[in-house]
Amino acid sequence: MSSTGPAISSVNSLLSEWDKGSKVVRARILADFVNRNQAKTGPELESEFAQAASLFLTRITAWLRLSYMVGTCLNLQLQALTIFLSASSGHKFLAEFLEVGGVLTLLEILGLKQAKEDDKAQALRVLMCIANSGRKYKELICESYGIRAIAECLARSRSEETQECARTALQTLAQGNPKFENQVYKGLIALLPASSPKAQQMAAQTLRIVQKIVGQANPSIVDPLVTLLKSYHLEVQFEVIELIKDLMEYDVQDQLLLSLVSALVPRKDELLKRPEILDDPSAPDLKRPLPVFIQQASAAKVIGILVKESRPIAEKLIQLRCVHNLMVAMGNEDHADSQRQASITLEYLASTFTIVNENIREAMGDVLYQxxxxxxxxxxxxxNPVQADVLRSNKVNIPGIAYGME
Known part of the structure; x- marks a missing residue:
């Protein structure tokens, strides 16, 4: 269309058809608009509508606000909005959408139980269009309680596409947004105990990026992070271990090391507690080890990684009775991987530190030591069971500050 008389007449005709049309008619108009206007600039959209594109945008936003609760053509509406709000040199469209409370509407869509997953994903894409327009727009989303809404969407979603959109949105809100970066960081920490393994993985993955932006580690990250070592999901374990390695550069290092050493020896109440997953009728009928044994093996593995990367960390772990606890884990006849990981880590410490080697030789006796x-x-x-009992009841306590491990 051009800005000639026929073009204006054509636009007027389209708008009149929209105003009088049923939802079927409007859906057809929206689908046609979406198909014909992908990646167009603001001036190109204005040209398409004879300098009256705002009149069409206003109609879309008005219909969205009236119908989003019931989901009528919601995805098409959001796709059309994405075209307007992502258009370069289309700041005018963004301002018009924000003036009518567009951000709040999008955030409400994320929280609707009846909303489809692909509708939520599209709403998140629209939010990212807004956030990518600059810092003040990121702040507007955050001031509208957007961090919480997006984090809850990530935690509750059943779709990986929606979860990935939510993860990207949270990361975007943390970047170049110093006023709210710490809130995003805390929101991601709050996601670590989520019931969805995918949400846990994404939270840990994104925390690695946001941790560097924030620059300081919040102590509240330690407990949920070490608890995630109980996960049966290898992808969650991987992200958690990588994040723990990153956190060795921050003030929470001592707290993390202490928690890892403690995880090598499960508490009695943890051993008696039956995991909920074993009572889930939808779960496969598998003989899984207790989550605390998974955590025990993972803690031994992480400690093994850390001691190989840093001698000062290794020395600190030895002072935290790590050697004693590794031997206890080696004696856990209920979980072979705990025994294997603890044994590999302890062998490295024994080969590297003479004092460790001497202490474990004395505690094990010559036959078991060999x-x-x-x-x-x-x-x-x-x-044999007697040797396993020797390991579990060892009295190794290498001199040094024990930081409350007694």
């Missing part, structure tokens, strides 16, 4: 040093990775397969 078995251990010959092949630590398969020691659990050749140990």
């Amino acid at each position: 078995l251990f040093m010959t092949n630590p990775e398969s020691l659990y397969m050749s140990m």
